[in-house]
Amino acid sequence: MTPPATSAVPAMPVGLAVDVAAFAMHDGALRVLLVQRGELPHARDWALPGGLVLSGEELHEAALRVLRTETTVELEPRHLEQFHTFGEVGRDPRGRIVSVAHLAVLPHGTVEVSGGGHTLGAEWFSAHQPPALAFDHQSILDRALARLQLRLEYANLALEFLPETFTLPELQGVHEAILNRKLDKRNFRKRLLAQGVLTPSGERRTGVGRPAQLYRKAKSARSAAL
Structure with a gap:
């Protein structure tokens, strides 16, 4: 039996892009780096750094490029990973664009930023209370935060937010800023020290009160890039 004829539907051109949720700790708070768009659509709205992937360009190379060109950040990230692909129809009014989020x-200490390329500016905002974001970037940020919180538990990612040596209260502060809630001091210290991911640096930080023991990431600690 001959199958009924079907009309061919032409394939829609699809663009490939990257968007980057870049985080840092400033003054004890978790911040996300946003750019103010200078072009339509969403001109003058805030957004995550992002753009189309160039021909022959690896995805991580594209992520680093848009981060540098749109925010003038020249320092290499301590950690960079792909965490989700966003490809909902209609997510971008310019056409079908699939974004690989990083x-x-x-x-x-990465504080000073400014806009570059076609952006009007770049600033740090509260990661948990950002301004209204363009496109579906709030969904991307929400998933990035969930990924960040997950990585605290099995990849020690909090260590990447700190300088080479740090105190236990500073490390606890990173965990609390990412989780957006307070942690019990005694239980936190007991759990972290039992994991074997820290080693004493042999130095203490002097200041007001008792000198605080400084720690660094143990060589045996599992890499956050795994």
């Missing part, structure tokens, strides 16, 4: 942790 999570980045910028080095401790």
Whole structure:
């Protein structure tokens, strides 16, 4: 029996893009790096750094490129990973564009940023209370935060937010900023020290009160890039 004839539907051209949720700790709070768009659609709205992938360009190379060109950040991220693909129909009014989202942790002390390329500016905002975002970037940020919180538990990603040596209260502060809630001090220290991911640096930080023991990431600690 001859199957009924069907009309061929032409394939829609699909563009491939990257968007980067870049995080850092500033003044004890988790911040995300946003750019103010200078072009339509969503001109003057805030968004995650992002753009189309160039021909012959690897995805991680594209993520680093848009981060540098749109925010003038020159420092290499301490951590960079793909965490989800966003391809919903209609997510971009310019056409069918699929975005591979990346999570980045910028080095401790990365504060000064400015807009580059076609952006009007770049600023750090509260990761948990950002302004209204263009496109579906709030969904991307929400999933990036969930990924970041998950990575705290099995990849020690909090260590990538700190300088080479740090105190236990500083490390606890990173965990609390990412989780957006307070943690019990005694239980936190007991659990972290039992994991064997920290080693004493042999130095103490002096200041007000008792000098605080400084730690660093143990050589045997599992890499956050795994």
